[in-house]
Amino acid sequence: xxxxxxxxxxxxxxxxxxxxxxxxxxxxxxxxxxxxxxxxxxxxxxxxxxxxxxxxxxxxxxxxxxxxxxxxxxxxxxxxxxxxxxxxxxxxxxxxxxxxxxxxxxxxxxxxxxxxxxxxxxxxxxxxxxxxxxxxxxxxxxxxxxxxxxxxxxxxxxxxxxxxxxxxxxxxxxxxxxxxxxxxxxxxxxxxxxxxxxxxxxxxxxxxxxxxxxxxxxxxxxxxxxxxxxxxxxxxxxxxxxxxxxxxxxxxxxxxxxxxxxxxxxxxxxxxxxxxxxxxxxxxxxxxxxxxxxxxxxxxxxxxxxxx
Numbered sequence: 033x034x035x036x037x038x039x040x041x042x043x044x045x046x047x048x049x050x051x052x053x054x055x056x057x058x059x060x061x062x063x064x065x066x067x068x069x070x071x072x073x074x075x076x077x078x079x080x081x082x083x084x085x086x087x088x089x090x091x092x093x094x095x096x097x098x099x100x101x102x103x104x105x106x107x108x109x110x111x112x113x114x115x116x117x118x119x120x121x122x123x124x125x126x127x128x129x130x131x132x133x134x135x136x137x138x139x140x141x142x143x144x145x146x147x148x149x150x151x152x153x154x155x156x157x158x159x160x161x162x163x164x165x166x167x168x169x170x171x172x173x174x175x176x177x178x179x180x181x182x183x184x185x186x187x188x189x190x191x192x193x194x195x196x197x198x199x200x201x202x203x204x205x206x207x208x209x210x211x212x213x214x215x216x217x218x219x220x221x222x223x224x225x226x227x228x229x230x231x232x233x234x235x236x237x238x239x240x241x242x243x244x245x246x247x248x249x250x251x252x253x254x255x256x257x258x259x260x261x262x263x264x265x266x267x268x269x270x271x272x273x274x275x276x277x278x279x280x281x282x283x284x285x286x287x288x289x290x291x292x293x294x295x296x297x298x299x300x301x302x303x304x305x306x307x308x309x310x311x312x313x314x315x316x317x318x319x320x321x322x323x324x325x326x327x328x329x330x331x332x333x334x335x336x337x338x339x340x
Contacts, residue, residue, distance in 0.1 A: 034095075035336070036075035038063040038083045043102065046325045050333035051079075065089075072096065077336055085109040090117060097340045098122070100332050103319075105237065105265075122335040126187060127327040128319040132235070132263055133191045135318035139261045139287030140231055142312045146172045149309065176200030181229030183222075183245070184236030184264060185214045192233055193217060204228070208236045208245070226253040231261070238265035248273040254283050261287040263318050266294060275301040278310045287312035 033055030037048075041061035051057055060071060063083055072078060072093035078085070081102040087110055090096060099114060101123040114121050142148065149170050153159050159167065180196045182189045185205040193203045193216070203217045204225055212219035222245075226232060232254065236242045246260070247270040254260065260283060262269050271292055277283050288302075294316055296302065305311065 033076045034074055035077040037079040038068050039081045042081040043325055046329045050330050054336050087113045100335050120340050124328055124331040127331055128324040129187050131321035131324040132188050132318045136192050136263045139312045143259045143285045143287055146170050178230035180231040181225040183234045184208050189235040208242050230258050234262040234264040236264045238267050242268045251277040251282055258283050259285050263289050266291040272301045275305050279306045285310035289314045289318040290316055
């Protein structure tokens, strides 16, 4: 059996030994759409992360018996055509929950704790020249007693809520599906969540209900002292509106791991802000701890083991 992974570079230096047990594994670091068509002709199992699996790509693989998504979302795969051809599609869910929760609080703590300022204050010599043992000119606040509003109370959102409680925070949430399954915390309308929260944390999928969910109107509902972080999907937050809101003091700052276009293009309004120090960025890495990537690889192997 031949197994082809078209964009294996997204996985980094993980071990593929569990997948290799099933046959010949061919790893391509990246594949353009044209290269992908040339590389799947004799594959039985196809693994992709972000490569688009179109009708043309499926037709170019006459031996294809299984498509494995190296992620949770499968919006890059033509599911209807795969089903019509009798080819199962299997994704992996839950492998990165711990990593995403950790990255969420990396952004929250960096923003609320003014981490970038204090780090540079020491490193650039201002602290050494100050003549005083501390610096209280840039104040920071405690999370304890503050309210975190979570948009999307799924596996990740509920874990964020637990960690927030450990910091002494109050938790509320907005259900993007309209079904408030979680009874541990109050479910609020979006407008109320935005107006009452000190931190808004997004952990929702990108779909017709969440596309453009947070724009200029919604950001204006937030407290001027509040922060918003997006660990869900790019496109949920209007990036131009976010840049304007942060620059103009409508909100205090924002953190994001995901972007509408990835990698973030040079012309993005997020890269031309007057106050970049109010932002905390990471390049879509919240899912990608060493442990999460290895779990993902091993779970892909488990999906192959199920057969077709």
